[in-house]
């Protein structure tokens with residue numbers, strides 16, 4: 001399609017329309033380090049990590065990591081000025097001395113030194129080829145011997161439909177330069193397609209489904225993702241071929257999914273090829289791949305010993321066991337897993353009773369279970385979203401203490417006027433409710449419940465219901481991983 005990129009000054013688009021960046025728990029070094037350990041890689045000492053994030057936006061992802069690991073060094077860079085300045089304001093409120101947020105263009109920037117972790121989230125598919133090459137070159141040249149790169153990108157075949165919808169929308173708004181007008185007209189086209197073709201069982205159905213996805217999107221995401229002139233998906237095998245040219249190899253994905261190819265009567269012996277088959281099968285649209293240096297000999301067998309030093313947690317909610325022995329566990333976000341495997345039931349029940357605390361794997365008793373079957377079961381539960389492995393446990397309070405304290409990060413985010421606050425598990429919580437924002441702001445560990453209630457009433461809360469409000473808020477904040485130890 002003949003587009004006219006000259007009409008838009010894309011260099012400044014992220015300054016003009018703010019991208020709603022988020023922390024991505026799967027890109028957190030504690031999370032990646034756990035997967036590296038499972039893959040048998042040696043790990044860097046925690047107090048000397050160097051972490052780089054390219055295209056970091058306002059630092060929503062890298063800043064909480066720097067907050068979590070004060071002894072490690074973090075560099076985030078982005079060419080957009082406004083997001084970097086917003087990140088710096090929060091960093092300076094928190095007096096973070098181990099985070100550097102730089103305004104720099106990847107086309108000119110060269111890293112100093114090597115890194116244990118390099119992160120590029122939401123960047124690779126949205127930049128020109130030479131910047132993609134530069135990102136891979138930086139990873140290939142600047143990862144320490146055991147270092148891991150996290151790169152997310154759009155993938156085929158799922159993105160064929162997404163591209164179709166995107167091409168249609170960009171064609172429709174091709175004469176508009178004003179971002180708000182582009183967003184508005186794109187949405188109105190998507191709505192028209194949905195309204196006029198929604199019930200049709202013709203081939204337009206796929207297009208219509210894409211337009212429904214478009215209509216759900218945040219305006220800034222629509223503008224920067226689907227209306228962007230560059231939005232390049234890749235087949236997994238093609239992405240890995242590009243990476244291999246920079247001496248990088250595939251470790252796996254940061255949020256591994258069960259390889260669905262096992263349902264097909266196909267010979268897919270090759271570990272990587274089977275993932276490509278799987279992408280076709282599930283029409284995958286997005287990947288968050290982990291790369292390491294090509295000279296590392298990977299042994300993809302799951303070995304129980306490699307789990308030994310990890311911490312594991314589970315936010316599932318168990319239902320009553322059924323008569324036939326099966327038990328359902330509701331997953332933290334949505335969906336559930338049902339199992340009659342005695343070990344799975346035992347682990348999930350135990351961990352869910354401890355949530356939000358973690359357990360060291362070496363403290364869990366696996367007596368009576370064959371060690372050969374355990375690692376595969378653990379990975380299955382991890383892939384289902386029922387277990388979470390980390391190299392270090394998040395600093396969460398075991399219970400609501402007499403002088404409860406919310407994380408200094410969450411309090412600083414509220415003071416900066418953010419609607420979202422980042423919890424101790426590197427996940428954003430949307431706090432639209434003014435009451436809960438007030439509660440969090442006061443939770444600096446200096447007040448007991450009575451003093452908290454008194455100060456909240458002074459701040460305008462209803463004295464009649466204040467004690468109920470405080471109890472409710474504290475137990476909610478505890479479960480949301482916002483209270484610190």
Ligand SMILES: C[S@@+](CC[C@H](N)C(=O)[O-])C[C@H]1O[C@@H](n2cnc3c(N)ncnc32)[C@H](O)[C@@H]1O
Nearest residue numbers: 014021022055056057078079080105106121122
């Ligand atoms: C879609 S946003 C993603 C931001 C963030 N990583 C996230 O996932 O929320 C892409 C980011 O890459 C930055 N970017 C694009 N091209 C760049 C370049 N050549 N050098 C530095 N940053 C760049 C943009 O300014 C923008 O902040």
